[in-house]
Amino acid sequence: MNIQTANTLFDEGILTAMYKAGLINTKVFTYREIYLWVNAHVQTRGITKNQAVLEAEIKFDKDERTIWRAMNCFTA
Numbered sequence: 001m002n003i004q005t006a007n008t009l010f011d012e013g014i015l016t017a018m019y020k021a022g023l024i025n026t027k028v029f030t031y032r033e034i035y036l037w038v039n040a041h042v043q044t045r046g047i048t049k050n051q052a053v054l055e056a057e058i059k060f061d062k063d064e065r066t067i068w069r070a071m072n073c074f075t076a
Helices: 003-011 014-020 027-045 049-059 064-073
Strands: none
Touching: 003 014, 003 027, 014 027, 027 049, 027 064, 049 064
């Protein structure tokens, strides 16, 4: 899924409606938040994506592989 599409669906409330209907689970919201957080830190702080992933691992209390899975879930 493209991140712009996901953001549009989120902003319009469609993702939330799909969650309430039981069509998707909370993983979509978590992965989106992780993706946005990592990209924001790469852009604003000028760190590498690898370093941002390692920091996200601590912040989100998730395994490094999960962070990479979230990053790969969305394409730019």
